[in-house]
Amino acid sequence: MSTAFVYRATASPQEAAVWTRRQILMTDLRTIVGRAYPRVRGMAREKSWVFFEVLLPFLATSAFVFVYRALQAPPEYIGFVVLGGAMTAFWLNVIWMMAQQLWWEKSQGNLELYFAAPMNIMSVLFGMAFGGFIMASTRAAAVLVVATVVYQVAFAIDQWILLIAVFFLTLAALYGLGMVLASLFLMWGREAWHLTQLLVEPVYFVSGLNFPVARLGMLGSLAIAILPLAVGLDAMRQLAFADSAYPLGTPGPAVEALILVAMTVVFTLLARWTLKTLERRARQEGRLSVRWQ
Amino acid sequence: MSGFEATRPIPGTGSTGAGTGLAPPEWGGFDPARTRGRAGDVLRSFKTSTRLGWQMEANWTDPLLFFIYSVAKPVSSALILVFMLGVIGGGGNPEYRAFVVIGSALWSFVLSGISGLAWSVLDDRERYRMLKYVYVSPSDFLIVLLGRGVARVAVGGMGALITLGVGVAVLGVPFDIGAVNWPLFAIVMVLGLVSIIAIGVMLAAICLQTRQESWSYPEAVGGSLFLVSGAIFPILVLPSVVQAIGLLTPLSWWIEGVRQSLFPGGITSIGGTGSLFEMLTGQAAPDAGQIVLALLAAGTVTTLLSIAVFRASDRRAKDRGLLDQTTGS
Numbered sequence: 361m362s363t364a365f366v367y368r369a370t371a372s373p374q375e376a377a378v379w380t381r382r383q384i385l386m387t388d389l390r391t392i393v394g395r396a397y398p399r400v401r402g403m404a405r406e407k408s409w410v411f412f413e414v415l416l417p418f419l420a421t422s423a424f425v426f427v428y429r430a431l432q433a434p435p436e437y438i439g440f441v442v443l444g445g446a447m448t449a450f451w452l453n454v455i456w457m458m459a460q461q462l463w464w465e466k467s468q469g470n471l472e473l474y475f476a477a478p479m480n481i482m483s484v485l486f487g488m489a490f491g492g493f494i495m496a497s498t499r500a501a502a503v504l505v506v507a508t509v510v511y512q513v514a515f516a517i518d519q520w521i522l523l524i525a526v527f528f529l530t531l532a533a534l535y536g537l538g539m540v541l542a543s544l545f546l547m548w549g550r551e552a553w554h555l556t557q558l559l560v561e562p563v564y565f566v567s568g569l570n571f572p573v574a575r576l577g578m579l580g581s582l583a584i585a586i587l588p589l590a591v592g593l594d595a596m597r598q599l600a601f602a603d604s605a606y607p608l609g610t611p612g613p614a615v616e617a618l619i620l621v622a623m624t625v626v627f628t629l630l631a632r633w634t635l636k637t638l639e640r641r642a643r644q645e646g647r648l649s650v651r652w653q
Numbered sequence: 654m655s656g657f658e659a660t661r662p663i664p665g666t667g668s669t670g671a672g673t674g675l676a677p678p679e680w681g682g683f684d685p686a687r688t689r690g691r692a693g694d695v696l697r698s699f700k701t702s703t704r705l706g707w708q709m710e711a712n713w714t715d716p717l718l719f720f721i722y723s724v725a726k727p728v729s730s731a732l733i734l735v736f737m738l739g740v741i742g743g744g745g746n747p748e749y750r751a752f753v754v755i756g757s758a759l760w761s762f763v764l765s766g767i768s769g770l771a772w773s774v775l776d777d778r779e780r781y782r783m784l785k786y787v788y789v790s791p792s793d794f795l796i797v798l799l800g801r802g803v804a805r806v807a808v809g810g811m812g813a814l815i816t817l818g819v820g821v822a823v824l825g826v827p828f829d830i831g832a833v834n835w836p837l838f839a840i841v842m843v844l845g846l847v848s849i850i851a852i853g854v855m856l857a858a859i860c861l862q863t864r865q866e867s868w869s870y871p872e873a874v875g876g877s878l879f880l881v882s883g884a885i886f887p888i889l890v891l892p893s894v895v896q897a898i899g900l901l902t903p904l905s906w907w908i909e910g911v912r913q914s915l916f917p918g919g920i921t922s923i924g925g926t927g928s929l930f931e932m933l934t935g936q937a938a939p940d941a942g943q944i945v946l947a948l949l950a951a952g953t954v955t956t957l958l959s960i961a962v963f964r965a966s967d968r969r970a971k972d973r974g975l976l977d978q979t980t981g982s
Contacts, residue, residue: 402864406863406864408859408863408867412867412869412870412873412874413869413873415877416873416874416876416877417873417876419876419877419879419880420873420875420876420877420879420880422880423876423879423880423884423885423886424737424885426880426886426890426891427734427737427753427885427886428737428741429886429890430886430887430890431737431738431741431742432741433740433741437740437741452869456868456869464780467780468979551713551714551718554713554714554722555722557722557726558721558722558725558726560726560872561725561726561727561729561730561733562725562726562729564729564733565729565730565732565733565736569733570733570736570737571733571736571737571740572740575736575739575740576736
């Protein structure tokens with residue numbers, strides 16, 4: 361039988377509750393697939409996202425392209441904006457559908473079910489991240505392809521492998537940060553909703569979404585040290601526009617890739633720790649099932 | 654005896670009024686007009702929902718954090734543009750800086766106005782699950798939504814004001830209060846806010862039909878209008894077809910009106926050499942009268958359209974049982 365849940369005769373309920381490693385692994389994998397499923401499947405059920413989350417963000421990105429055109433900026437700056445516009449899909453996904461998701465689930469009454477189910481809650485977070493990544497990837501790819509064609513962005517890539525590695529490391533670090541925020545927002549409650557909105561434009565600014573982050577000086581360096589979007593975008597710009605005169609002041613792409621590796625590890629461990637700590641605190645204070653606060 | 658006849662004693666008459674057929678009793682009886690609501694009822698609904706909206710916006714935190722939250726977004730948007738100018742070398746021109754700071758400050762109004770109404774629908778339906786109760790209450794649903802939206806417009810207004818203040822005090826935007834055309838400013842602000850709320854009503858109607866993920870839709874719609882409204886660059890750099898769309902949008906005229914009233918003689922976002930506006934009118938830039946007329950016309954069409962869209966969405970939502978539907982992903 362392929363299922364992990366093979367019937368076995370046990371002497372007591374306590375013995376039945378002792379799971380094998382395989383059962384635990386299979387349950388967690390199923391949890392990841394199960395939590396990712398509504399996000400991936402939902403894309404086919406609600407078609408309006410194609411208009412609202414592909415076409416309209418493309419137009420928003422275009423607005424910044426036209427600012428540079430009005431200023432007669434060098435062509436690579438239009439490429440910087442297009443790349444930044446594509447990456448916003450991931451950031452918006454992280455803050456709207458990762459960071460505040462557990463708090464949202466609490467408000468919906470699902471959170472207590474998550475904690476009561478025989479699975480690791482980190483699997484839920486991984487599932488949310490995986491589903492969100494699929495959702496955001498389609499949107500980012502659409503914006504990138506359409507904008508590249510429409511605005512004739514010319515990429516100059518020498519190190520394809522490093523660029524692909526940096527892209528995936530950026531996403532890993534971003535979703536790791538999303539998992540940390542999900543745990544924190546669970547505790548912050550209603551403030552989380554407002555903080556989500558606070559994390560859009562200010563983060564765009566300090567990440568240098570539409571201009572090289574090196575122009576921000578110390579603030580840019582700080583952003584590179586703590587924000588995956590800032591460091592990932594900077595590394596990708598250096599790699600995707602290798603022939604342009606990129607402003608000095610930030611580390612090279614290989615160093616930035618290492619920063620992203622460190623961020624991924626730190627954020628994932630931090631997410632695990634914060635989730636455990638905050639879950640314990642929430643249980644003690646009886647806040648796991650308290651809604652709308 | 655009719656079920657609509659009074660059965661309790663009428664003060665001062667000693668009679669119950671029974672036995673007089675379908676004629677109303679002497680004290681007037683039940684007034685069916687009350688079910689339709691009067692101006693006072695509409696005003697009360699509006700005031701209550703405005704107060705509720707404000708409480709929901711502001712009571713989650715202390716005033717300092719609320720202030721930071723309210724201004725961080727528009728100020729950051731302005732800073733992004735100011736840095737973009739600085740990177741390319743246009744930062745030295747104070748007129749450019751004034752142009753982008755005003756555009757991004759006004760845009761916080763637009764985003765607040767649009768999102769306030771749309772999020773009211775999503776909040777009440779998906780989060781608090783109160784939409785069906787609000788809907789069946791005696792208040793007009795549209796009035797309740799408008800009231801809820803006003804609170805967010807107020808937050809957006811505060812953000813816009815602070816952004817302008819930061820622009821003048823920190824970013825070197827030249828501002829002469831004595832040169833401001835106050836009558837034009839007052840007229841375009843009123844007409845512009847009505848247009849923004851009308852767009853918000855349209856988006857609320859759309860969110861009534863869509864699912865929980867629609868939280869980001871107002872931002873997306875705002876972003877697309879950003880392109881055609883001349884908020885951060887003159888629309889003459891756009892293709893003529895897109896310029897034409899911009900000229901049909903009330904927001905373009907509102908932003909132009911506010912710019913021309915606060916900074917008379919500054920860079921125009923509508924006109925300019927080679928613009929569609931110049932080709933159509935032969936003028937380099939619109940004057941105050943043209944701005945008001947165009948804003949009035951575009952705003953009226955948008956408002957009428959928004960009411961029609963809202964009513965159609967309202968009917969469809971009832972038809973398909975969307976008012977108490979909750980979704981998730």
